[in-house]
Amino acid sequence: MRATRGAVWRARGPLLSRIAAAVFGGYALAVLTSVATLALPMGTVEAVLTGMQASFVVYAAAVIWVFAARSARRAWLGLALAALPLLAAACWVWRMPAA
Amino acid sequence: MLGLEDAGGMTTAARSLRQSMARLHTWTGLVFGWVLYAMFLTGAVSYFREEISQWMRPEVPALAQLPDAAVSAALAVASLQGLAPGASQWVIDLADERRNVVAASWRAGAGAGDGRAMLDPLSGKPLHARETTGGEFFYYFHFSLHYLPRVAARWLVGLATMFMLVAIVSGVITHKKIFTNFFTFRPGKGARSWLDAHNMLSVWALPFHLLITYTGLIALMTLYMPWGLDSAPDAAQARQSLRAEMTALMPPATPRGTAAPLPDVGAMVREAERRWGIGSVARLVVDHPGDAASRVKVARSEASRVSVSPRYLAFEGPQGSLRQVKDHSGPAAETRGVLYGLHMARFAGITVRWLYVIASLAGAAMVATGLVLWTVKRRARRGDPERAPAGRRWVERLNVAAIAGLPVAMAAFLWGNRLLPVALADRREWEIHLFFAVWALMLFHAGARPVQRAWTEQFGAAAVLCAALPLWNICVGGRHLFASIRAADWVYAGIESALLAAAALLAAMAMKTARRAGT
Numbered sequence: 001m002r003a004t005r006g007a008v009w010r011a012r013g014p015l016l017s018r019i020a021a022a023v024f025g026g027y028a029l030a031v032l033t034s035v036a037t038l039a040l041p042m043g044t045v046e047a048v049l050t051g052m053q054a055s056f057v058v059y060a061a062a063v064i065w066v067f068a069a070r071s072a073r074r075a076w077l078g079l080a081l082a083a084l085p086l087l088a089a090a091c092w093v094w095r096m097p098a099a
Numbered sequence: 100m101l102g103l104e105d106a107g108g109m110t111t112a113a114r115s116l117r118q119s120m121a122r123l124h125t126w127t128g129l130v131f132g133w134v135l136y137a138m139f140l141t142g143a144v145s146y147f148r149e150e151i152s153q154w155m156r157p158e159v160p161a162l163a164q165l166p167d168a169a170v171s172a173a174l175a176v177a178s179l180q181g182l183a184p185g186a187s188q189w190v191i192d193l194a195d196e197r198r199n200v201v202a203a204s205w206r207a208g209a210g211a212g213d214g215r216a217m218l219d220p221l222s223g224k225p226l227h228a229r230e231t232t233g234g235e236f237f238y239y240f241h242f243s244l245h246y247l248p249r250v251a252a253r254w255l256v257g258l259a260t261m262f263m264l265v266a267i268v269s270g271v272i273t274h275k276k277i278f279t280n281f282f283t284f285r286p287g288k289g290a291r292s293w294l295d296a297h298n299m300l301s302v303w304a305l306p307f308h309l310l311i312t313y314t315g316l317i318a319l320m321t322l323y324m325p326w327g328l329d330s331a332p333d334a335a336q337a338r339q340s341l342r343a344e345m346t347a348l349m350p351p352a353t354p355r356g357t358a359a360p361l362p363d364v365g366a367m368v369r370e371a372e373r374r375w376g377i378g379s380v381a382r383l384v385v386d387h388p389g390d391a392a393s394r395v396k397v398a399r400s401e402a403s404r405v406s407v408s409p410r411y412l413a414f415e416g417p418q419g420s421l422r423q424v425k426d427h428s429g430p431a432a433e434t435r436g437v438l439y440g441l442h443m444a445r446f447a448g449i450t451v452r453w454l455y456v457i458a459s460l461a462g463a464a465m466v467a468t469g470l471v472l473w474t475v476k477r478r479a480r481r482g483d484p485e486r487a488p489a490g491r492r493w494v495e496r497l498n499v500a501a502i503a504g505l506p507v508a509m510a511a512f513l514w515g516n517r518l519l520p521v522a523l524a525d526r527r528e529w530e531i532h533l534f535f536a537v538w539a540l541m542l543f544h545a546g547a548r549p550v551q552r553a554w555t556e557q558f559g560a561a562a563v564l565c566a567a568l569p570l571w572n573i574c575v576g577g578r579h580l581f582a583s584i585r586a587a588d589w590v591y592a593g594i595e596s597a598l599l600a601a602a603a604l605l606a607a608m609a610m611k612t613a614r615r616a617g618t
Contacts, residue, residue: 031324043429044337044340046431047327048327053435067123
C-alpha cells in the first residue's frame with residue numbers, strides 16, 4: 001500500500017510541482033516585473049502603468065515556459081534565473097526613499 | 100491535440116513540447132471553460148447594454164431627437180438642486196444615441212445619502228419606470244458574477260482570464276497546421292468534427308480572442324497587480340495620480356464651507372462643445388454644488404475615440420472659470436486607455452458593435468465546442484455512455500447546464516422584467532433571483548434527464564422563451580415590434596429582432612442535438 005502511494009507521488013509530483021510553478025511562480029515573476037519597472041527612468045504613474053500592463057505578458061510567458069521545460073526542476077530553475085535581475089531592481093525600488 | 104493529430108516528421112523535443120501544450124490546453128480549458136463561456140456570452144450581449152436597458156424600461160419613451168447637451172445639463176442640474184441639494188458630488192450622464200435618459204447619481208454630503216435618479220433629457224424631471232438593473236446586470240455579471248463577494252468574484256474571473264490567455268498561446272503552439280485549420284471542417288465524424296469546429300472557431304477569431312482576453316486583464320489590473328503601486332515611494336500620492344489617469348470621476352476635495360450659487364453649467368458644456376464638437380459631452384461631475392469651492396468637470400464622450408483615457412475641462416468657483424484642461428496622457432496611460440477602450444468598444448458604431456458581438460459569440464462557441472470535445476473524445480475512447488466514469492458524467496451534465504442552460508436563464512431574466520408586478524418590493528433583485536433560479540433549475544434538469552434529451556430540451560426552451568417575448572409584446576400591445584418599426588424606434592425594434600434571431604439560432608441547436616439523439 002505504501003509503495004503504491006509512493007509510486008503515485010513519484011508520478012504526480014513533477015506535475016503538481018509544475019502547476020505550482022506556473023500558478024504561483026508565474027504570478028511571483030509578474031509581481032516582480034510590476035515592481036521592477038519602477039526602477040525605470042520615468043514618472044511614477046507611467047512606470048506603475050507600464051509594469052501592470054507588462055506583468056500579464058510575463059505571467060503568460062512564464063506559464064508557457066513552465067510547461068515547455070524539459071523537467072519540473074528546469075522549469076523552477078528558469079523562473080529563478082528570470083527572477084534574479086527583476087528581484088535586484090525590485091529591491092532597489094523598495095529601498096527608494098519617499099520623495 | 101492528444102492523439103488526434105499525427106506528429107510524424109517532428110523531432111522528439113518539438114513533439115513533447117506540443118504534447119505538454121496540448122495537455123495544458125485540455126485541462127485548463129476544462130477547469131475554466133464554464134466560467135469563460137458565461138463571460139463570453141454575457142459579455143457579448145453587454146455590447147448592447149444601453150439598448151437592453153432601454154428595452155427593459157418600456158415606460159420611458161424613445162428619444163425622437165437628441166436634446167441640446169447644454170440645455171439638458173442645465174435642466175438636470177436644476178432638478179438635482181431639488182433632489183440632492185446637500186450632496187458632495189453629482190454625476191450626470193447625458194442622453195445619447197444609445198441612452199434615452201439622463202442618469203444622475205450623487206454622493207453623500209450634509210443632509211443627504213447616496214442616491215440615483217433617471218431624468219427626462221428634455222425637461223430634467225425625474226422619470227418613473229419599473230425598477231430594473233437592465234442591461235447592467237449582464238455587464239456586471241460578465242466580470243463580477245453575482246452573490247459572491249465582489250473581490251473574490253473578480254479574482255476568480257481574472258484567474259479564468261489568465262488561463263484563457265495561456266490556453267490561447269498553448270493552443271497556437273499545439274496547432275502546427277494553423278492555416279489549414281482555417282478552412283478545415285469535416286462534419287459527421289464525431290470527435291474529429293468537434294475538433295475541427297473548435298479549431299475553426301478559434302483560428303477565425305484568434306486576434307479578437309487574444310485582444311479581448313489581454314484587455315480584460317488590463318481592465319481590472321489595479322486589482323490583480325497592485326504591487327507596483329504599493330511599492331511606489333509615495334504610494335498614497337501615486338494612487339491618487341494613477342486614478343486621475345484612469346477616470347474623470349475622482350472623490351471631491353474638501354469644501355470651503357461658504358455657500359455660493361453654482362455657475363451656469365450650460366455655458367461650460369458650450370465651451371466644451373466649441374473645443375470638441377457638438378454632441379461630444381457625455382458626463383458632468385459636480386463637486387460641492389452649493390459651495391464657494393465648487394468644481395465642475397465636463398467630460399468628453401468616448402463614442403468618438405478609441406481610448407477611454409479621461410478628457411475633460413474643469414471649471415471652478417462661483418465664476419465658473421476654466422482651471423484645467425485634461426487633454427493629454429502619458430504613453431503608458433494612453434496605452435491602457437486604448438486597450439481598455441478596445442475591450443469596451445464604446446467607440447464602435449452599429450456595424451463594428453455587431454462584429455464585436457459576433458466575435459464574442461464565436462468565442463463562446465469556441466469554449467463550448469472545446470468543452471463538448473472533452474467529453475466526446477472520452478466517450479469515443481471508453482464506449483458505452485451509461486457506464487461512463489462518474490467524472491465524465493458530471494462534466495457532460497454540467498456542460499448542458501452551463502452551455503444551454505445559460506441562455507434559458509438570460510431569457511428568463513427578460514421575462515421577469517415583463518412579468519414581475521411593477522409594484523413588487525425589491526423588484527430589481529427579484530429579476531436577478533429569477534435568472535439564477537432558472538439556471539439552477541436547468542442544472543437540476545440536466546441531472547435528471549438523459550444527456551442528449553437535456554441538450555435538446557434546454558436549447559428548445561431558450562428558443563421558445565426568446566421567440567415568445569416579441570410575441571408577448573404584440574399581444575399586450577404598446578411598444579411591440581411593428582409599432583417600433585413604424586415609429587423608427589430602432590433600439591426597440593433592434594432588440595426584438597435580435598431576440599428572434601437568437602431564437603432561430605437556439606432552435607437550430609435544438610434540432611441539431613435532437614437529430615444526434617435520434618441516431
